Amino acid sequence: MSIISTPQSSVIPTLGGAYYVDPAVFASEQERILEAMWFCAARSADLDRPGAFRTVQVGRESVIVSRSRRGEPRAFLNVCRHRGARLCTEQSGVAERRFQCPYHAWTYDLDGKLIAAPNLTGMPDIDRVEYGLRAVALREWLGYVWICLADDPPSFEDSVIGEVVDRLGDVDALSHYGIDGLALGRRIVYDVAANWKLIVENFMECYHCATIHPELTEVLPEFADGYAAQYFVGHGAEFGAEVAGFTVDGTEGVGRLPGITEDQDRRYYAITVKPLVFINLVPDHVIFHRMYPMAADRTVVECDWLYPPEAVESGRDLSRSVELFHRVNQQDFEACERCQPAMSSRLYRDGGVLVPSEHHIGAFHAWLRERLGT
Numbered sequence: 001m002s003i004i005s006t007p008q009s010s011v012i013p014t015l016g017g018a019y020y021v022d023p024a025v026f027a028s029e030q031e032r033i034l035e036a037m038w039f040c041a042a043r044s045a046d047l048d049r050p051g052a053f054r055t056v057q058v059g060r061e062s063v064i065v066s067r068s069r070r071g072e073p074r075a076f077l078n079v080c081r082h083r084g085a086r087l088c089t090e091q092s093g094v095a096e097r098r099f100q101c102p103y104h105a106w107t108y109d110l111d112g113k114l115i116a117a118p119n120l121t122g123m124p125d126i127d128r129v130e131y132g133l134r135a136v137a138l139r140e141w142l143g144y145v146w147i148c149l150a151d152d153p154p155s156f157e158d159s160v161i162g163e164v165v166d167r168l169g170d171v172d173a174l175s176h177y178g179i180d181g182l183a184l185g186r187r188i189v190y191d192v193a194a195n196w197k198l199i200v201e202n203f204m205e206c207y208h209c210a211t212i213h214p215e216l217t218e219v220l221p222e223f224a225d226g227y228a229a230q231y232f233v234g235h236g237a238e239f240g241a242e243v244a245g246f247t248v249d250g251t252e253g254v255g256r257l258p259g260i261t262e263d264q265d266r267r268y269y270a271i272t273v274k275p276l277v278f279i280n281l282v283p284d285h286v287i288f289h290r291m292y293p294m295a296a297d298r299t300v301v302e303c304d305w306l307y308p309p310e311a312v313e314s315g316r317d318l319s320r321s322v323e324l325f326h327r328v329n330q331q332d333f334e335a336c337e338r339c340q341p342a343m344s345s346r347l348y349r350d351g352g353v354l355v356p357s358e359h360h361i362g363a364f365h366a367w368l369r370e371r372l373g374t
Contacts, residue, residue: 010356011353012353012354012358012359012362013350013351013352013353013354014351014352014353014354014361014362014365015197015351015365015368015369016348016349016350016351017342017343017344017345017348017349017351018343018349019195019197019343019368020195020197020198020296020297020340020343021195021296021297021340021343021344022296023296025296025372026195026293026295026296027060028372029293029371029372030059030060030293031059031060032371032372032373033059033275033368033371033372034058034059034275034276034293035058035059035060035061035149035150036148036149036150036154036371037148037150037154037159037274037275038139038146038147038148038153038154038156038159038160039056039058039146039147039148039149039276040144040145040146040273040276040277040290041054041056041058041063041065041075041144041145041146041147042054042056042065042144042145043143043144043145043184043304044073044140044143044144044145044180045143045183045184046092047065047066047067047073047145049067049071049094050067050068050069050070050071050097050110051066051067051069051094051095051096051097051110052066052067052092052093052094053065053066053067053088053092053093053094053095053099054066054091054092055078055088055090055091055092056292057292057294058147058149059149061077061078061149062077062078062079062086063075063076063077063078063136063147063149064076064077064078064087064088064099064133065138065145065147066095066110067110068110068111069097069109069110069111073138073140073145074110074111074112074135074138075135075136075137075138075145075147076112076133076134076135076136077133077134077136079133079134080101080103080104080106081106081114081131081132081133081134082101082103082104082106082117083103083104085101085102085103085104087099087101087102087108087133089102095110097109097110098110098115099133104117104118105117105118108132108133111132112132112133112134112135113128113129113132114126114128114129114131114132115128136148136149137149137150137153139156141156141160141161141180142179142180142279142288143179143180143181143182143306144288144290146160160273163271163272163273163274164271164273164279166233167233167234167269167271167272168233168234168269168271169233169234173234173264173269174271174279174281175259176257176259176260176261176264177257177259177260177281177286178257178258178259179279179286179288179306181309182285182286182306182307182308182309183306183307183308183309183311183312183313184304184305184306184312185285185305185306185307185311185312185318185322186304186305186318186322187302187303187304187305188302188303188322188326188329189300189301189302189303190300190301190302190303190329190330190333191298191300192298192299192300192301192333192336192337193297193298193337193340194297194298194299194333194336194337194339194340195293195296195297195299195336195340195343196275196276196291196293196299197368198336198339198340198343199291199299199301199332199333199336200272200274200275200276200291200364201361201364202332202335202336203270203272203278203289203332204228204272204358204360204361204364205228205357205358205360205361206223206226206227206228206357207226207228207355207357207358208335209223209224209226209228210223210224210225210226212331212332212335213328213331215248215324215327215328216324216327216328218240218243218250219239219240219243219246219247219250219268219324220237220238220239220240220268221240222237222238223237226355226357227357228270228357235269236264236267236268236269236281237267237268237269238266238267239266239267239268243266245283245284245321246268246282246283246284246285246321246324247320247321247323247324248320248321248323248324248327249320251320253282253283253284253285253320253321254284254285254307254308254311254316254318254321255284255308255311256283256284257283257284257285257308260283264281264283265283266283267282267283268280268281268282269281274364274367275291276290276291276292276293277289277290277291280325284307284308284321285305285306285307285321286305286306287303287304287305287306287325288303288304288306289301289302289303289304290302290303290304297340301329301333303325303326303329305318305321305322305325
């Protein structure tokens with residue numbers, strides 16, 4: 001079993017406070033990270049028919065994620081090509097056969113082609129494809145739509161799937177959970193008054209678990225020792241001896257997923273897919289977090305609990321398994337919100353220090369500095 005990255009010094013400083021509060025830093029992150037990397041935008045099943053759409057904020061851009069008439073996923077910048085008005089003003093909905101700008105009625109089909117506009121026949125030289133909606137690179141993976149705003153997107157296999165390989169040792173370990181075939185059992189959206197990096201750092205470590213997560217450490221006793229599951233490559237935290245399932249009271253869940261191995265049973269695995277996705281794997285369900293940084297001090301987190309379709313369709317009570325990680329989320333986000341005000345303190349101008357079990361957060365900070373060129 002190997003440790004993820006190796007500390008070069010016994011004293012590892014954190015980022016300085018300005019990284020969490022400075023609008024200029026956040027603007028640089030929008031350009032060099034959020035708009036340059038693959039971004040998990042929406043759950044595929046939420047786009048359940050042609051014309052179904054969702055708008056998401058990716059860095060400085062609003063993006064429409066939708067389905068074409070052929071049922072294929074599409075993504076476009078949410079900008080009318082006429083005078084720049086926002087095309088879709090709702091967070092989600094269904095466009096019946098077309099998108100129409102509410103300002104001057106320029107109209108686009110579900111593939112983004114310009115098909116109509118007042119007096120358009122008087123403009124014979126306009127190219128209806130060239131002046132169509134601007135498409136965005138798109139991939140479907142794990143039942144989610146991932147998009148990238150970069151003109152030359154990075155390799156999805158290296159930059160997204162590679163994160164899973166780095167954490168679990170190989171991607172087959174993830175495929176056993178059959179995530180793309182699971183159904184949404186519950187979704188909770190959290191509006192967190194904290195910088196997105198504080199949330200990532202919190203998720204990556206368990207030094208805080210014994211302090212603020214009593215329910216979680218009852219189910220996963222080793223977390224009380226302060227070592228997060230992400231500290232070791234391929235390691236999954238083992239359930240307590242008397243624990244039957246990953247539930248708030250340790251009672252049995254909905255039944256083991258059929259594809260997981262004996263080695264994966266009764267274990268919890270956590271994966272950070274930089275920059276903004278957390279994947280949590282347990283024997284009977286998967287918890288999938290997506291973050292949407294809205295400002296230097298505000299992050300929206302959308303959390304999905306995914307189960308076998310038959311468990312959801314049968315109306316089975318999922319509340320005990322949902323409640324466990326919902327409490328964990330609330331405890332974590334309250335901790336992040338306690339940290340956010342101090343990021344402006346003169347005392348935190350040069351940052352803090354990491355303990356040895358948090359050294360992989362130091363690797364995250366080094367990655368961030370490299371992306372920002374600082």
